[in-house]
Amino acid sequence: KQEVTQIPAALSVPEGENLVLNCSFTDSAIYNLQWFRQDPGKGLTSLLLIQSSQREQTSGRLNASLDKSSGRSTLYIAASQPGDSATYLCAPSVGGGKLIFGQGTELSVKP
Amino acid sequence: DAGVTQSPTHLIKTRGQQVTLRCSPKSGHDTVSWYQQALGQGPQFIFQYYEEEERQRGNFPDRFSGHQFPNYSSELNVNALLLGDSALYLCASSPISGSSYEQYFGPGTRLTVT
Numbered sequence: 001k002q003e004v005t006q007i008p009a010a011l012s013v014p015e016g017e018n019l020v021l022n023c024s025f026t027d028s029a030i031y032n033l034q035w036f037r038q039d040p041g042k043g044l045t046s047l048l049l050i051q052s053s054q055r056e057q058t059s060g061r062l063n064a065s066l067d068k069s070s071g072r073s074t075l076y077i078a079a080s081q082p083g084d085s086a087t088y089l090c091a092p093s094v095g096g097g098k099l100i101f102g103q104g105t106e107l108s109v110k111p
Numbered sequence: 112d113a114g115v116t117q118s119p120t121h122l123i124k125t126r127g128q129q130v131t132l133r134c135s136p137k138s139g140h141d142t143v144s145w146y147q148q149a150l151g152q153g154p155q156f157i158f159q160y161y162e163e164e165e166r167q168r169g170n171f172p173d174r175f176s177g178h179q180f181p182n183y184s185s186e187l188n189v190n191a192l193l194l195g196d197s198a199l200y201l202c203a204s205s206p207i208s209g210s211s212y213e214q215y216f217g218p219g220t221r222l223t224v225t
Contacts, residue, residue, distance in 0.1 A: 004153070034213065034214060036216070041199070041221070042218060042219070043115075043117075043201060043216045043217050043218040043219045044154070044201065044203075044216035045216070046213055046214065046215060046216070049213045089153055089154075091153075091154075093214075096159065096166060096167050097142060097144060097159060097205050097212065097214060098144070098156050098159065098167055098169075099144075099146075099154075099156065099203075099214060100156070101146075101153030101154045101155070102153050103151075103152060103153045104153055
């Protein structure tokens with residue numbers, strides 16, 4: 001059974017810092033992994049999709065890496081801004097598009 | 112291009128009642144998945160529909176059922192509501208019933224059971 005853990009559970013940083021969010025999963029047999037952002041009470045916004053054959057993906061100030069063999073993914077956010085404040089969720093796909101989610105990392109970026 | 116849409120936005124029901132939630136997938140997508148997100152938790156997979164059939168199901172009781180229509184839109188039905196069914200219900204769509212495609216989520220329906 002796939003289990004996903006995200007560390008830290010919460011993070012508060014001053015504006016401008018570079019930061020890393022961690023995601024670990026117990027079963028390396030995944031098809032891809034997505035990182036999402038969720039604002040309070042809202043739906044999920046897809047940030048990055050990494051296929052199982054890829055090592056990393058970049059979009060603007062975001063960079064996500066994937067190490068399938070060790071069951072780890074990281075989301076790197078460069079030059080953080082107050083608008084980045086949200087909960088970040090990682091979700092590996094275990095087949096047929098079924099996503100398994102961690103509990104997320106709640107990020108607060110202070111001006 | 113409209114993304115994934117869900118209705119209603121909010122819903123309040125009484126324990127024991129039944130509820131129907133609706134989802135329209137992103138244009139060009141034919142697979143719809145439903146997730147339940149309790150407060151402070153990550154979303155949990157309920158089931159997935161493709162070609163009007165349930166293709167995968169998570170660990171949810173039979174009180175949770177669904178349907179997909181020929182236009183790919185979908186409904187989630189929950190019978191005999193319990194207080195514990197209070198949650199944000201999210202719908203996701205993807206291009207085909209495959210494992211390598213990006214999932215797009217709707218804004219969710221907030222269900223409160225009193």
